[in-house]
Amino acid sequence: QSALTQPASVSGSPGQSITISCTGTSSDVGSYNLVSWYQQHPGKAPKLMIYEGSKRPSGVSNRFSGSKSGNTASLTISGLQAEDEADYYCCSYAGSSSVVFGGGTKLTVL
């Protein structure tokens, strides 16, 4: 399985909205509504932010939202805050009981 494609970096100013894309194929993102997104601060474990494409776990801010169109999933963060600065990873079920992650996107809050 090839890794999902994410932009290496995105940036935005406090209060703005940003979107991180995650492009897969018809064998993973395009075939299943099982995309999840993770936030990872330096030296820390990943944190689940979105699951099943657009659902937020309890405790995750509603500033985080997920969507999908075709083979591309997206994570949108609205009202950007300094603490949102982190690495973000998408993940998709890829069939045959396996999952594939994206390469990660570094979010910089200017």
Next chain:
Amino acid sequence: EVQLVESGGGLVKPGGSLRLSCAASGFTFSSYSMNWVRQAPGKGLEWVSSISSSSSYIYYADSVKGRFTISRDNAKNSLYLQMNSLRAEDTAVYYCARDPDHDWAFDIWGQGTMVTVSS
């Protein structure tokens, strides 16, 4: 508090073996599928292996199939990863992670344990 704590990492020579453990607390461990996910230094996340709640279903990434073995002991609330024939490319932080809904989303992660394969 719901918690996962990994242990067992360290420095091992190429071709060597290592056994990782993950101790669970604060939830009914026997009800959840569990996974191992790794992250090479400065790199992204890579799923390694999954095991169902009763150990009936076990899956591996192609990169570790035939070399790694996942197992669990529900009586001890513990998850394991036996790693054999280790290679330099297995060098990574290894995380255990819980999958609460069998939807391949991981809601609880441990702090990770570092495995370094080097001569």
